[in-house]
Amino acid sequence: MKKLLIVTSVLLFSFASFAQKAERENIRKGNKEYRQQKYSTAEQRYKSAIKVNPNSKEAIYNLANTSYKQGRWDEALKGYEKYVSLEKQNPKNLGKAFHNMGNVYLRKHPSKDEKENYVEKAIDAYKQSLRINPDDDETRYNLAVAQKLRQDQGKGGGNNKNKDKNKDQKKDKDKNKQDQNKDKNQNQDKKDQQKQNQQDKQEQMSQSNAEQLLKAIEQDEKQTQDKIKQMKAAERKQKNDENRRNNKDW
Template identity: 45%
Template structure:
């Protein structure tokens, strides 16, 4: 008799919990839809709130975490965006191309922070997971060039290079935005779009700016050396004249 009662109680518990779980999932979807709507209207702070509500309801929601990272990125909250993208990569273990999208966005966010080494490693990870990501490969080449130039210049020239990079990155921020994981909800549940790509035009402009800066630096160095030679020659003439 008692055995039957135990089974009956367990059945009732399961029956009560199921509607609660379904209701919670509906709340998650509702918050994500609202967040997507606010995001499309560029109301990113409001979008963050809805995505955060979705994450609170279900911390394992891939879509909510990815979109929250995008909304934080648009608010220039680089560290928080990176945290959410990282969490997404820990959740997405079945679809490497989608995990690659998050790593791509991590690379973009780290580039905004001027963390070139971290950005480079993130782009490499994106390519390991999705070798077909040509934009990540292009971005990786740009970052590697920036790192190489920093190492070659060093010192005060590095500061000048950072100023130049900052100007270029401010220009990029208007166009370099993470792709929204809109999905039309019912059609593509929990499947992120492609990551934000640094446009080839922006990357090309960045390389051209770096090369122009290098040329100007070399010209300044040559001018300084020429002036030093002139001063030395003048000193030699004076010494010879005095002698």
């Protein structure tokens, strides 16, 4: 009986080691494909890692990134949300996940579903990120962009929900006015059409503003990443120079 228990334990340990190795190998290959901008093949690698370990935080987070790069916002958001629910040990990466969630929400703005205020959700996500990483300039910049969008929404014709409510009330009143003449109805229809056209133009302007601001975000993030790479290269060069000097002194 003891021998059977020992054999079973060895088999379980061997299986766990094999699974862990397969998970790490898929993540490693996925990361390589991601760096080469082969997002589709990287996605398959991360999915393979998740099959082995459904709670692989690194694979879940990186899979969300590949979805983001391919413009699949809902999938990306779902991945980031799952990662946030699992991450308990690495606050820095948790802050990055909230940052990326904010970017997704801005990408989904404006929404045809007026129940979803993605600008507000983006602001909340960026604030969450800054609570964790208060020195992150990129997140602070993106938060300012989202707040600017919210401000523009306020200027662009007021609250859409209140507009719809007022329209519904107006329709109810119109139903009760049985003796309203046709000319007034026609004039009212023209006014309603003009208001609708104006609202459509405002939504188009909001969409254009959002796209311009998002392009500014991406450009700012790229410049920041370039600066980080330059700083790291300078640090490596300095260390190499110091090592060479030390070797000469020896």
